[in-house]
Amino acid sequence: MLTTSPFAPEQRSVRPRFAGWLAALCGLVVAWGAVPAAAQGKLEAQYEASLAGIPVGKGAWNIDIQDDVFSAAAAGGTSGLLKSFTGGSGTGASQGRIVNGALVATGYQASTTTSKKTEEIRITLDKGNVKDFAILPEPPVDPDRIVVTDAHRRGVWDPMTASLLRVPGNGDPVSPDACHNSAPVFDGRMRYDLKLDFKRMENVKAEKGYHGPVVVCSLYFVPVAGYIPDRPVIKYLAAQRNIEIAFAPVAGTRVLVPFWLKVPTPLGPAMLEATSFITTAQPPRVAKTQ
Numbered sequence: 001m002l003t004t005s006p007f008a009p010e011q012r013s014v015r016p017r018f019a020g021w022l023a024a025l026c027g028l029v030v031a032w033g034a035v036p037a038a039a040q041g042k043l044e045a046q047y048e049a050s051l052a053g054i055p056v057g058k059g060a061w062n063i064d065i066q067d068d069v070f071s072a073a074a075a076g077g078t079s080g081l082l083k084s085f086t087g088g089s090g091t092g093a094s095q096g097r098i099v100n101g102a103l104v105a106t107g108y109q110a111s112t113t114t115s116k117k118t119e120e121i122r123i124t125l126d127k128g129n130v131k132d133f134a135i136l137p138e139p140p141v142d143p144d145r146i147v148v149t150d151a152h153r154r155g156v157w158d159p160m161t162a163s164l165l166r167v168p169g170n171g172d173p174v175s176p177d178a179c180h181n182s183a184p185v186f187d188g189r190m191r192y193d194l195k196l197d198f199k200r201m202e203n204v205k206a207e208k209g210y211h212g213p214v215v216v217c218s219l220y221f222v223p224v225a226g227y228i229p230d231r232p233v234i235k236y237l238a239a240q241r242n243i244e245i246a247f248a249p250v251a252g253t254r255v256l257v258p259f260w261l262k263v264p265t266p267l268g269p270a271m272l273e274a275t276s277f278i279t280t281a282q283p284p285r286v287a288k289t290q
Contacts, residue, residue: 040065040066040067040252040253040281040282040283041065041250041251041252041255041279041280041281041282042062042063042064042065042279042280043061043062043063043250043257043277043278043279044060044062044276044278044279045060045061045062045209045257045274045276045277045278045279046059046060046061046208046274046275046276046277047059047060047061047076047272047274047275048272048273048275049076049270049271049272050270050271050273051265051267051268051269051270051271052267052268052269053268053269056078057076057077057078057088058076058077059074059076059077060075060076061073061257063250063257065098065103065250065252065253065255065282066098066282067098068097068098069096069097069098070095070096070097070098070103070164071093071094071095071096072093072095072160072161072163072164073091073092073093074091074092074093074160075089075090075091075092076089076090077090088112088113088114088115089112089113090112090113091110091111092108092109092110092111092159093108093110094107094108094109094158094160094161095107096125096161102166103161103164103166103255104127104128105125105157105158105160106124106125106126107123107124107125108121108122108123108125108158108159108160108161108188109121109122109123110159110160110188117137119135119136119137120135120136121133121134121135121136121187121188121189122134122136122188123158123186123188125158128154128155128156128157129153129154129155129156130153130154130156130186133153133186133188134188135188135189139189142228144228144229144230145227145228146224146225146226146227146228146229147225147226148186148189148190148191148226149225152186152191152224152225153186153191155184156184156185156186156191157183157184157185157186158185158186158187159185162183162185162194163257164255164256164257165178165181165247165255165257166256167254167256168254173249173254173255174201174212174213174214174247174248174249174256175215176198176201176215177198178196178217178247178256179196179197179199179215179217179218180196180197180198181195181196182194182195182196184224189226190223190224190225190226190227191224191225191226192221192222192223192224192226192227193221193222193224194219194220194221195220195222196217196218196219196220196245197217197218197220198215198216198217198218199216199217199218199244200216201213201214201215201216202216202246204246204248204260206259206274206275206276206277207275207276208275208276208277208278209274209276209277209278209279210248210259210274210277210278210279214246214247214248214259214260215247215256216244216245216246217244217245217246217247218241218242218244219243219245220240220241220243221237221238221240221243222238223238240263240264242264243261243262243263243264244261244262245258245260245261245262246258246259246260246261247259248274248277248279249279250279251279251281252280252281252282253281258272259273259274259277260272260273260274261273
C-alpha cells in the first residue's frame with residue numbers, strides 16, 4: 001500500500017518489513033477499468049501484518065470518495081521483534097478526480113525508510129498515462145533489469161488507486177463478478193499485470209467496524225518489465241497459484257477494498273488483515289445557490 005512493488009525485486013535478500021506487506025495491499029490489488037464509483041463514502045481502517053503467525057507490523061489506511069474528487073492515504077511500520085532488526089516504516093498517498101463516475105488518478109507519492117536508507121517515489125498521471133515519475137535517490141542502472149519503456153507506462157494504474165476495486169451494475173457489489181478482472185500496474189519501478197479469479201464467498205468480523213460478507217479472489221502476478229528475470233522472488237511469485245485476497249465494501253459506493261491478503265512465502269504464510277474497518281456512507285453535497 002505504501003511503496004514500490006510488493007515483490008521488491010530489487011532487493012537481494014527477503015526482509016519481511018511491513019512496508020512490503022502494506023505495499024502488497026496496493027501493488028497486489030487491482031484497478032479494473034473505468035466503471036462508476038457510485039455515491040460517496042469513507043473508510044478508516046487499521047491493519048496488522050504477520051509472517052508465519054508472528055506479528056511484524058501495523059498500519060492505517062484512509063480513503064475518502066467524494067462527488068468529484070477522491071483521496072487515499074496509508075502509513076505503517078514494523079513492530080515487535082522485527083522492529084529491532086529493520087525499523088522499517090512507510091507512507092503512501094494517491095489523489096485524483098472522479099470523471100463520469102470513474103476514479104481517475106492524477107498523482108501518487110510514497111516513501112519508505114529502513115535502517116539503511118530512505119526512498120521516495122513520485123508518479124504523475126493523466127488519464128491512465130504516466131506523465132512523469134521519479135525515484136529519489138535515483139537507483140543505479142542494473143543491466144540485467146528488463147527496461148520499462150514509454151509504452152509500458154501508458155494505460156496503467158498506480159498501486160494506491162489500483163487497490164480500489166470498482167464493480168459495475170446495480171446488484172450487490174460483493175459478488176463473484178467482482179473477481180472477473182485484470183489490470184496493468186506501474187509502481188515507479190516495475191510494470192506488471194495482476195489477474196483475479198473468483199474463489200469463494202466468506203463472512204468476516206473486524207475487531208472494530210465491519211462484519212459481513214467478503215468476496216475472496218485468487219490473485220496472479222505477471223511481471224512485464226522493470227524486473228530482473230533471474231531473481232528467485234520473481235520466479236516464485238510468478239509461479240504462485242495460492243495467493244488470495246478478500247474484498248469488503250466501502251459504504252455508500254460500489255468500491256471494494258482489501259480486507260485481508262494471504263501470500264505464501266518460503267518463510268511461511270504472510271498475512272495482512274484488517275483489525276478495524278470503519279466505513280460510512282456520506283450524503284451528497286448540496287450545490288450552493290444564490
